[in-house]
Amino acid sequence: MKLLIIFAISAVLLQYHGSIQTKLPKELSNYELLGTRFHHGSISDVEKAKIKRTGEQVAIKITSTKTIKIKTKQDQSKEKLIQKQIEMAHEEAKILENLLLHPHKNIVQFKEFIETEENLYLVMEYVSGVTVHEYLQENKLGGNEARVIFIQVVKAIKHCHDNGIVHRDLKTENVILLYADRINNHIKLIDFGFATNLTGGVLLHDYSRSPRFAAPEVETSEKLKSEYDGFKSDIWTLGAFLYELVCGKWPGSDSIFKHGSEEIDFPPYSEMTDGVKDLLHNILKIDPNERFTLDEIMKHDWMKTRG
Ligand SMILES: Nc1ncnc2c1ncn2[C@@H]1O[C@H](COP(=O)(O)OP(=O)(O)O)[C@@H](O)[C@H]1O
Ligand SMILES: [Mg+2]
Numbered sequence: 001m002k003l004l005i006i007f008a009i010s011a012v013l014l015q016y017h018g019s020i021q022t023k024l025p026k027e028l029s030n031y032e033l034l035g036t037r038f039h040h041g042s043i044s045d046v047e048k049a050k051i052k053r054t055g056e057q058v059a060i061k062i063t064s065t066k067t068i069k070i071k072t073k074q075d076q077s078k079e080k081l082i083q084k085q086i087e088m089a090h091e092e093a094k095i096l097e098n099l100l101l102h103p104h105k106n107i108v109q110f111k112e113f114i115e116t117e118e119n120l121y122l123v124m125e126y127v128s129g130v131t132v133h134e135y136l137q138e139n140k141l142g143g144n145e146a147r148v149i150f151i152q153v154v155k156a157i158k159h160c161h162d163n164g165i166v167h168r169d170l171k172t173e174n175v176i177l178l179y180a181d182r183i184n185n186h187i188k189l190i191d192f193g194f195a196t197n198l199t200g201g202v203l204l205h206d207y208s209r210s211p212r213f214a215a216p217e218v219e220t221s222e223k224l225k226s227e228y229d230g231f232k233s234d235i236w237t238l239g240a241f242l243y244e245l246v247c248g249k250w251p252g253s254d255s256i257f258k259h260g261s262e263e264i265d266f267p268p269y270s271e272m273t274d275g276v277k278d279l280l281h282n283i284l285k286i287d288p289n290e291r292f293t294l295d296e297i298m299k300h301d302w303m304k305t306r307g
Pocket of ligand 1: 044108125126127173
């Protein structure tokens with residue numbers, strides 16, 4: 001079912017991507033596109049641009065708001081998906097704008113949100129680097145490198161949670177490793193497209209798709225229409241993130257456990273230390289109530305060791 005939904009969203013949006021401009025409208029006359037589209041995604045395009053007056057580079061996430069004339073039943077469901085996308089793009093901008101009041105060095109910074117008749121434009125700081133996912137295609141991380149990256153991601157997620165925000169789409173594709181500060185492995189968390197503000201509550205049920213690192217209860221909630229704790233499901237995604245950092249690839253929530261048990265099946269070639277294995281065992285708990293909290297993760301021995 002979820003694959004079908006992802007496919008449907010992608011198909012609808014690809015159809016409308018043709019309408020996304022390569023030139024910016026007058027409402028964005030302060031900016032100039034630099035001709036680098038670094039992303040042509042299922043949900044939106046991300047373009048590199050600069051502020052004309054200062055030359056500062058920015059990233060602009062463009063979501064088409066073009067709707068279709070409702071004719072057939074199929075068109076109606078397409079229309080619903082587009083409306084959902086538009087709502088989510090508004091929510092993403094609102095969350096990032098609110099985070100400006102409490103900026104964090106590991107979270108991408110909001111600049112401006114502009115709505116035109118055709119598109120929504122989310123202008124952000126440009127993060128010059130490579131996604132951790134891309135980096136892992138070519139490189140294997142040592143324990144220290146993995147730890148330095150992971151600590152910053154935990155801090156970024158903690159900052160979100162402290163501000164009532166659940167990210168819901170943490171994965172290696174949504175973390176950028178900065179070129180400029182490569183020596184310190186400085187990272188920034190991006191893509192708040194599925195984030196939501198849970199101030200005053202913890203439970204979620206609506207999900208329009210299941211992300212790559214989704215917690216088991218998130219996948220179940222889709223089928224059973226049940227509620228889940230958004231903060232705890234983010235913690236599972238931290239485990240999946242760490243697994244991919246140290247093993248190179250996340251095989252999926254169903255495939256990581258040894259057959260019929262809750263013991264994690266690590267790849268045979270992995271040179272992981274017992275410390276990181278223990279941490280992963282404590283984060284990747286099927287029962288969300290047994291999962292480590294963010295504070296417990298930060299206090300775990302592996303987070304403090306070297307080597
Ligand atoms: N602020 C940014 N600076 C630099 N690159 C970015 C920025 N935001 C997004 N990108 C690039 O665009 C890609 C897609 O952006 P993202 O927000 O993750 O959109 P999607 O929701 O389609 O996944 C990222 O993986 C990254 O390569
Ligand atoms: Mg993304």
